[in-house]
Amino acid sequence: MIAEIGHFALILALVFACSGVIVSHLGAMANNEAIMQRTVGFSFAQFIMALASFAALMYSYIISDFSVLNVAANSHSLKPLLYKISGTWGNHEGSMLFWVLILTLFGAAVAFGKSLPLRFKARVLGVQSLLILGFLLFILLTSNPFERLLPAALEGNGLNPLLQDPGLAFHPPMLYMGYVGLSVAFSFSIAALIEGEITPMWARWVRPWTLVAWTFLTGGIALGSWWAYYELGWGGWWFWDPAENASFMPWLAATALLHSAIVVEKRDALKSWTILLAIVAFSLSLLGTFLIRSGVMTSVHAFAVDPERGIFILGFLAFVIGGAFSLYAWRAPKLAPSGLFGLVSRESALILNNILLSTFTAVVLIGTLYPLFYEASTGSQISVGPPFFEFGTRLLMTPLIVALGMAPILAWKRGRLSKAFQITIPAAIVALAVFVLTIWSDINGLIMTGLGLGLASWLVVAIFLDLAQKTQLFKTPSRAFKRLWNLPRATFGMHFAHFGLAIILFGITISEAWTSEKLAFMAPGQSEQVGPFTYQFDSVMPFAGPNYTGIRAQFTVIKDGVTIATLLPEDRVYTDPVTNTTEAGIYPLPSGDLYAVIGESGSGGRWSVRLYFKPFISGLWLGAGLMMIGGILSLSDRRLRLGAPAGKKQSAPKIQKPAKAEV
Amino acid sequence: MQRFFPLLIVIFLVILFAYMLRDGRNPSEIKNVHVGEAIPQFSLTDISNTGEISDQSIRNEKTPILVNFFASWCVPCRAEHDNLMALANTHNVRILGIAYKDQPEDSRAFLEELGNPFYKYGGDIDGSVGFEWGVTGVPETFLIDSNGRVRYHHYGPIVGDALHTKILPQLEDLSQ
Numbered sequence: 001m002i003a004e005i006g007h008f009a010l011i012l013a014l015v016f017a018c019s020g021v022i023v024s025h026l027g028a029m030a031n032n033e034a035i036m037q038r039t040v041g042f043s044f045a046q047f048i049m050a051l052a053s054f055a056a057l058m059y060s061y062i063i064s065d066f067s068v069l070n071v072a073a074n075s076h077s078l079k080p081l082l083y084k085i086s087g088t089w090g091n092h093e094g095s096m097l098f099w100v101l102i103l104t105l106f107g108a109a110v111a112f113g114k115s116l117p118l119r120f121k122a123r124v125l126g127v128q129s130l131l132i133l134g135f136l137l138f139i140l141l142t143s144n145p146f147e148r149l150l151p152a153a154l155e156g157n158g159l160n161p162l163l164q165d166p167g168l169a170f171h172p173p174m175l176y177m178g179y180v181g182l183s184v185a186f187s188f189s190i191a192a193l194i195e196g197e198i199t200p201m202w203a204r205w206v207r208p209w210t211l212v213a214w215t216f217l218t219g220g221i222a223l224g225s226w227w228a229y230y231e232l233g234w235g236g237w238w239f240w241d242p243a244e245n246a247s248f249m250p251w252l253a254a255t256a257l258l259h260s261a262i263v264v265e266k267r268d269a270l271k272s273w274t275i276l277l278a279i280v281a282f283s284l285s286l287l288g289t290f291l292i293r294s295g296v297m298t299s300v301h302a303f304a305v306d307p308e309r310g311i312f313i314l315g316f317l318a319f320v321i322g323g324a325f326s327l328y329a330w331r332a333p334k335l336a337p338s339g340l341f342g343l344v345s346r347e348s349a350l351i352l353n354n355i356l357l358s359t360f361t362a363v364v365l366i367g368t369l370y371p372l373f374y375e376a377s378t379g380s381q382i383s384v385g386p387p388f389f390e391f392g393t394r395l396l397m398t399p400l401i402v403a404l405g406m407a408p409i410l411a412w413k414r415g416r417l418s419k420a421f422q423i424t425i426p427a428a429i430v431a432l433a434v435f436v437l438t439i440w441s442d443i444n445g446l447i448m449t450g451l452g453l454g455l456a457s458w459l460v461v462a463i464f465l466d467l468a469q470k471t472q473l474f475k476t477p478s479r480a481f482k483r484l485w486n487l488p489r490a491t492f493g494m495h496f497a498h499f500g501l502a503i504i505l506f507g508i509t510i511s512e513a514w515t516s517e518k519l520a521f522m523a524p525g526q527s528e529q530v531g532p533f534t535y536q537f538d539s540v541m542p543f544a545g546p547n548y549t550g551i552r553a554q555f556t557v558i559k560d561g562v563t564i565a566t567l568l569p570e571d572r573v574y575t576d577p578v579t580n581t582t583e584a585g586i587y588p589l590p591s592g593d594l595y596a597v598i599g600e601s602g603s604g605g606r607w608s609v610r611l612y613f614k615p616f617i618s619g620l621w622l623g624a625g626l627m628m629i630g631g632i633l634s635l636s637d638r639r640l641r642l643g644a645p646a647g648k649k650q651s652a653p654k655i656q657k658p659a660k661a662e663v
Numbered sequence: 664m665q666r667f668f669p670l671l672i673v674i675f676l677v678i679l680f681a682y683m684l685r686d687g688r689n690p691s692e693i694k695n696v697h698v699g700e701a702i703p704q705f706s707l708t709d710i711s712n713t714g715e716i717s718d719q720s721i722r723n724e725k726t727p728i729l730v731n732f733f734a735s736w737c738v739p740c741r742a743e744h745d746n747l748m749a750l751a752n753t754h755n756v757r758i759l760g761i762a763y764k765d766q767p768e769d770s771r772a773f774l775e776e777l778g779n780p781f782y783k784y785g786g787d788i789d790g791s792v793g794f795e796w797g798v799t800g801v802p803e804t805f806l807i808d809s810n811g812r813v814r815y816h817h818y819g820p821i822v823g824d825a826l827h828t829k830i831l832p833q834l835e836d837l838s839q
Contacts, residue, residue, distance in 0.1 A: 276669065279669075280669070283673075287676075294680070294684060295684075310684045317677070321673050322673050325669040328670075329667045329670055333666070369676070375683070376682055376683055519736075521741045599739075599742075600742045600820070600822055608739065608741065610738075
């Protein structure tokens with residue numbers, strides 16, 4: 001009964017989505033306020049129906065209703081409650097329903113807002129409803145989560161054990177919030193293209209939505225990478241797998257969009273490009289969904305593959321993205337820029353940022369799709385490995401970070417490079433010193449390590465110098481704190497995010513360069529030296545969990561005769577379905593992670609084990625966390641500004657220096 | 664004209680995807696180009712004083728053999744070593760060892776420590792032979808029939824029930 005209610009709610013949502021599409025555009029064409037106002041109601045109704053439908057599915061999971069095919073195929077009565085709940089979105093059908101729920105949630109949030117002009121809002125909601133309509137059709141026609149199983153199964157098949165993990169329970173929702181959040185920027189762009197006008201106000205409306213999506217996407221990617229680090233047991237955290245790239249590309253495009261929208265807002269320039277970026281960012285989200293679910297590529301994310309679904313998503317993809325770009329090709333000539341700015345200015349720095357970030361996006365896209373292209377044209381297989389992506393990253397991120405240190409110091413409209421150089425000299429000296437010292441002292445002597453550390457130090461010092469400049473720390477130190485307090489939150493947001501990038505760079509460089517690793521074949525009682533640590537293999541014990549059995553090894557880590565940690569890596573065998581998973585034993589120290597994995601057993605009671613010391617690897621997740629805080633700070637700034645008078649100059653002090661009036 | 668570029672890219676990608684979604688394509692299958700084919704041309708560095716080893720010397724065997732890529736630095740190779748010893752001693756299978764990207768003295772020490780299951784072994788010090796064979800890592804094992812054709816390719820270590828469910832049945836098929 002509950003499942004039928006869920007199914008019915010989904011059909012009602014489809015009806016409301018249809019109505020939303022038609023009514024909004026009819027109302028806008030007729031310019032009839034009463035009709036346009038209806039769209040708001042339809043958006044709320046879509047959300048309520050999607051919520052009811054999702055709740056029905058979740059309920060079926062919680063009570064383990066195995067007469068629902070989806071529950072029987074993906075759940076098990078003995079599973080812990082958390083994983084029964086997360087099982088709702090841990091499969092293809094449920095995750096698509098979750099996707100629709102978030103689409104409608106963002107639609108309802110836009111509908112709820114009061115700042116948009118009614119006509120524009122109706123257009124936005126019309127486009128959003130069209131996206132919702134497409135996904136609802138996809139679910140109802142090819143992936144119905146409420147399909148019944150008669151007779152009901154006695155027991156479910158269980159959730160893929162790799163997914164039975166707290167990190168992964170929350171990785172998909174966060175990622176989907178990010179992917180789907182970009183739909184708002186998309187809808188705003190299409191609405192603006194239909195209306196044929198983009199104003200600085202447009203950028204102000206679209207930026208917070210992009211920030212929300214970007215913040216969630218950052219969190220989702222970080223969680224996914226953390227999960228890979230401790231669950232896959234290879235000690236790695238990023239593999240340039242198609243699924244990872246699928247989440248990284250929208251993130252890069254969204255990051256570029258965040259920056260280019262500032263130029264639209266401040267200078268009424270770069271409009272056509274920003275619209276394009278907004279379309280591209282969401283298109284890349286859709287592309288990622290397609291790549292992973294259609295079965296066209298292999299990746300660590302194996303959804304049940306169904307060619308029919310692949311064809312449907314491809315058709316929808318072609319319609320949405322192709323339609324958007326056709327509209328763009330038709331309307332772009334109307335988006336002439338009005339604002340001018342000098343070659344050396346904050347605007348130009350943001351353009352440089354966009355060129356580098358979008359080139360990087362293209363590099364990742366080409367690397368991801370090239371194997372497919374190669375196979376289609378030659379019939380044989382090829383894989384594009386990390387060296388390609390890493391080369392692209394170094395080539396493009398080096399100038400990005402150099403520019404990043406100086407850009408916040410440049411003035412809007414017309415800056416002076418000489419002044420920016422002058423202020424950042426100490427940062428350059430520190431960076432150079434770090435570079436030289438690294439090359440000098442490190443026996444590995446890798447130039448890349450020096451470069452990474454130098455760039456990260458450059459960024460950190462440059463951020464400090466910019467803050468010192470803005471608070472006049474060196475001129476009137478006594479009032480600097482008060483000035484710091486009065487800086488706009490968006491400035492803090494920006495610096496937090498940039499500082500996060502520096503920390504990530506530190507984390508990557510240090511952990512790559514100084515990881516000690518040992519692959520050993522050892523018996524309990526033996527010990528191995530890993531860097532400065534002695535890993536003593538104490539024992540291997542069998543144990544049983546709620547729905548798995550396994551072995552747990554115990555390692556004692558000793559440094560200078562002092563026991564500092566006990567690591568308990570596990571090798572689990574889940575019963576339903578029978579799957580092997582490894583759980584790395586990790587102990588984070590301030591200086592780095594102690595990491596142990598237990599592998600296969602061999603002759604003589606010995607086990608193959610992998611032991612690592614990974615210095616400062618937590619910088620990766622710490623940095624991602626700082627980036628998210630940056631996003632949230634920047635968002636909170638916007639909320640404060642909503643109450644401010646709506647004049648253009650006062651309302652857009654985003655990253656501008658507060659001490660100076662705009663020239 | 665530029666404004667049409669994004670659209671053109673999308674059209675190109677849609678055609679590519681549509682083509683790749685056609686029936687009967689399994690993207691997770693790794694095709695080894697050699698299964699069903701004659702073994703590739705190669706010759707190994709003599710590190711064991713067992714004479715020259717090349718594709719020609721395998722063809723001269725006139726009996727089915729296993730070709731095992733191993734390395735002293737490879738931990739899973741240790742895990743499968745007992746099974747290789749059993750194959751050689753209990754099942755009387757001739758196994759040719761190829762030490763992949765390994766120093767000759769390390770390979771010799773490895774076999775001295777764990778026992779030598781190979782009737783012959785040679786060194787692929789720079790990994791070029793592995794490249795010819797299309798190995799993706801070590802250990803990997805190939806089954807070669809008496810005509811010098813690759814009949815089966817095993818990825819990863821022969822551990823667990825792989826010996827009894829994969830390797831031995833394939834060998835039996837060949838000897839019939």
